[in-house]
Amino acid sequence: MDLNTVAEMRDARRRDTWRPGDAWLGGGTYLFSEPQPHIRRLIDLSRMGWEPLTVTAEGGLEIAATCTIAELSRFPKPARWTAGPLFEQCCRAFLASWKIWSMATVGGNLCNGLPAGPMISLTAALDGVCLLQSQTGALRQLPVADFVIGAGVKALEPGELLRSITLPARALGSRTAFRQASLYGLGRSGALVIGALDPVDAMLTITVTASTVRPIRMRFALPPNAEALREALEYAIEPNEYFDDIHGLPAWRRHMTFRFAEEIRRELTEEGGR
Numbered sequence: 001m002d003l004n005t006v007a008e009m010r011d012a013r014r015r016d017t018w019r020p021g022d023a024w025l026g027g028g029t030y031l032f033s034e035p036q037p038h039i040r041r042l043i044d045l046s047r048m049g050w051e052p053l054t055v056t057a058e059g060g061l062e063i064a065a066t067c068t069i070a071e072l073s074r075f076p077k078p079a080r081w082t083a084g085p086l087f088e089q090c091c092r093a094f095l096a097s098w099k100i101w102s103m104a105t106v107g108g109n110l111c112n113g114l115p116a117g118p119m120i121s122l123t124a125a126l127d128g129v130c131l132l133q134s135q136t137g138a139l140r141q142l143p144v145a146d147f148v149i150g151a152g153v154k155a156l157e158p159g160e161l162l163r164s165i166t167l168p169a170r171a172l173g174s175r176t177a178f179r180q181a182s183l184y185g186l187g188r189s190g191a192l193v194i195g196a197l198d199p200v201d202a203m204l205t206i207t208v209t210a211s212t213v214r215p216i217r218m219r220f221a222l223p224p225n226a227e228a229l230r231e232a233l234e235y236a237i238e239p240n241e242y243f244d245d246i247h248g249l250p251a252w253r254r255h256m257t258f259r260f261a262e263e264i265r266r267e268l269t270e271e272g273g274r
């Protein structure tokens with residue numbers, strides 16, 4: 001849609017003072033999907049020339065904020081990345097047309113901060129760390145799970161830019177399990193739960209997204225039984241943290257969260273261990 005309050009577009013490569021009414025433009029799939037009366041100027045990131053995906057010297061993966069969902073899906077994942085299938089599962093949880101897939105960026109998905117942001121699910125579950133750049137050029141790092149702090153609420157200062165997300169090699173080597181539910185076929189995720197079993201110390205991490213307003217992570221040094229998992233979920237997620245919108249009632253989201261977490265517990269700690 002036309003954003004008729006936007007008076008100017010600027011290439012982000014040209015530095016300028018950040019003003020009230022400025023907004024970074026990633027793929028624009030959210031920004032151009034509804035009125036944005038507070039925005040006066042868009043700062044376009046599309047020509048930054050950042051390498052979309054880089055395997056780091058330590059064997060991790062650096063995902064540029066401007067990497068599109070389509071690029072992430074196409075990227076060949078080395079066989080040693082046991083977590084490889086999780087990328088496609090999360091890309092497919094983005095229930096959108098190929099046009100959205102080809103334009104939407106990983107950074108835009110995180111910065112939108114929707115509970116159903118599948119790139120938030122993926123990167124939070126794989127211990128992702130955001131690299132953030134302030135208007136002064138200062139850099140800071142923040143785990144993805146601490147970056148999204150509520151429905152649409154991010155730990156971003158005015159004018160701060162998400163530059164990239166790095167997934168460590170150890171997380172890429174974890175065995176993962178994925179469960180996702182929508183109220184209707186091709187609907188937005190109402191609950192998305194990911195389990196990851198650490199390849200070194202067998203720590204189990206359960207990451208809850210979509211059903212909750214922010215990513216919630218639980219770590220178990222020893223495989224929990226069903227009761228311990230249930231207790232941990234009850235303790236970790238406050239009743240008012242279950243998201244409530246047209247894509248699912250909180251009671252249904254809670255039910256699916258508990259069910260999926262238990263399925264994942266069995267898949268990663270019982271069935272897989274036999």
Ligand SMILES: Cc1cc2nc3c(=O)[nH]c(=O)nc-3n(C[C@H](O)[C@H](O)[C@H](O)COP(=O)(O)OP(=O)(O)OC[C@H]3O[C@@H](n4cnc5c(N)ncnc54)[C@H](O)[C@@H]3O)c2cc1C
Nearest residue numbers: 024026027028029030031065105107108109111116117162
């Ligand atoms: C049909 C359809 C289906 C969709 N389905 C889903 C879905 O299932 N789940 C979901 O989460 N979303 C969905 N969306 C919303 C949107 O497409 C996604 O959230 C998408 O990932 C946003 O990425 P983008 O690059 O297009 O972001 P933009 O629209 O360009 O930006 C989104 C927000 O992030 C900010 N931003 C972008 N990049 C940066 C950066 N590097 N640093 C700081 N701020 C930045 C922008 O200023 C803006 O506030 C859907 C949209 C449509 C139209």
